[in-house]
Amino acid sequence: MNGTPRMRSSYPSTPGSAQQNLNATQDGSRVRSPLPNLPESLPVPPPSSSPVIPVTIVDAPSQRMYTFAVYGFLLVWRIYDWWQLVEEDTTSIGLFLKWGLIDLMFLFGVPLLRIPWLEWSEATSLAACCVHAILNGMLMFRIPVSFSWIIDQRFNALTLV
Numbered sequence: 001m002n003g004t005p006r007m008r009s010s011y012p013s014t015p016g017s018a019q020q021n022l023n024a025t026q027d028g029s030r031v032r033s034p035l036p037n038l039p040e041s042l043p044v045p046p047p048s049s050s051p052v053i054p055v056t057i058v059d060a061p062s063q064r065m066y067t068f069a070v071y072g073f074l075l076v077w078r079i080y081d082w083w084q085l086v087e088e089d090t091t092s093i094g095l096f097l098k099w100g101l102i103d104l105m106f107l108f109g110v111p112l113l114r115i116p117w118l119e120w121s122e123a124t125s126l127a128a129c130c131v132h133a134i135l136n137g138m139l140m141f142r143i144p145v146s147f148s149w150i151i152d153q154r155f156n157a158l159t160l161v
Helices: 015-022 060-088 093-109 122-140 147-160
Strands: none
Touching: 060 093, 060 122, 093 122
16 A cells, blocks of 8 residues: 555655655565654653541541531521611612622632532532522612512412313
8 A cells, every 4th residue: 555656736755654664674574663662751640539627536427517617607697788788778789799709709718628518510509699699689789589470370280170
């Protein structure tokens, strides 16, 4: 196949094709050239999956409990800010941005602690941030949710059957 004529419009020959012809002996058999030495790279240590706070200091269930306690504290603080807005009969973009930043730091920061069973993906963190942003918008801009409409729709669907 090496003797196949090439047209000018054909693809250029591969860079190794000229070297392959040099490695051929007189009888047509090939001599294998040794592979070039690759530069040695330092071994990359595998990513650590142990928690940032070792389980010998605080066990994993306690770390999860403390994380949920912090989340509960943040939830109570958010409801307190909302209640202040209700009492003053105002809305606040400042509080919306504050809670958006706090939620972002918390929801993307928890997986970085590598607490067992609390290691979720970035997509999960992003989805949770979006849900929290919607909740923050409803609380800080005082957007009411009519649960009676939802109940009426379900009741009407049941009566049609």
